[in-house]
Amino acid sequence: MKKELDEMLNRLNQWEAANRDADLTQMEEAIDAELAGIRQQLLEQMAREGENPEARVVCPNCDQTMMKNGQKKRILRTKNGDKVTIVREQMRCHECGMTLFPPG
Ligand SMILES: [Zn+2]
Known part of the structure; x- marks a missing residue:
């Protein structure tokens, strides 16, 4: 630009x-x-x-581009201690096997 x-x-x-x-x-x-x-x-x-909000997710361990690992349940805990279950696309690193949920 x-x-x-x-x-x-x-x-x-x-x-x-x-x-x-x-x-x-x-x-x-x-x-x-x-x-x-x-x-x-x-x-x-x-x-x-x-x-394309989830354009590229990089592994924090080895800087490899992470691959989609399917939709997974993620349990979040609110400040009040309540559990909230959300379904998110999980990312997986093919190098070290680390998984994470992209932010957002
Ligand atoms: Zn990795």
Whole structure:
């Protein structure tokens, strides 16, 4: 994203150099056109990230990418001492066999 922003600023600088006598409206239009492009890229990027919340889970022991190990029951204890059972996708490390539930 940093790269796209730098490129946008470069393009605006070039535009400014080539349009020294541009009035405010023309400057605004040039900036708006660039911002619309960046806005679209940001939206696409954020939408993609939202699609895949459990993209990659890394084993805290050996830094290997963990594999899905199926849905498992997980019992949580609340502050009041009540038990809450939830079913979550468990991850398993194929190197050391460690299992964990991804956060969230
Ligand atoms: Zn491991």
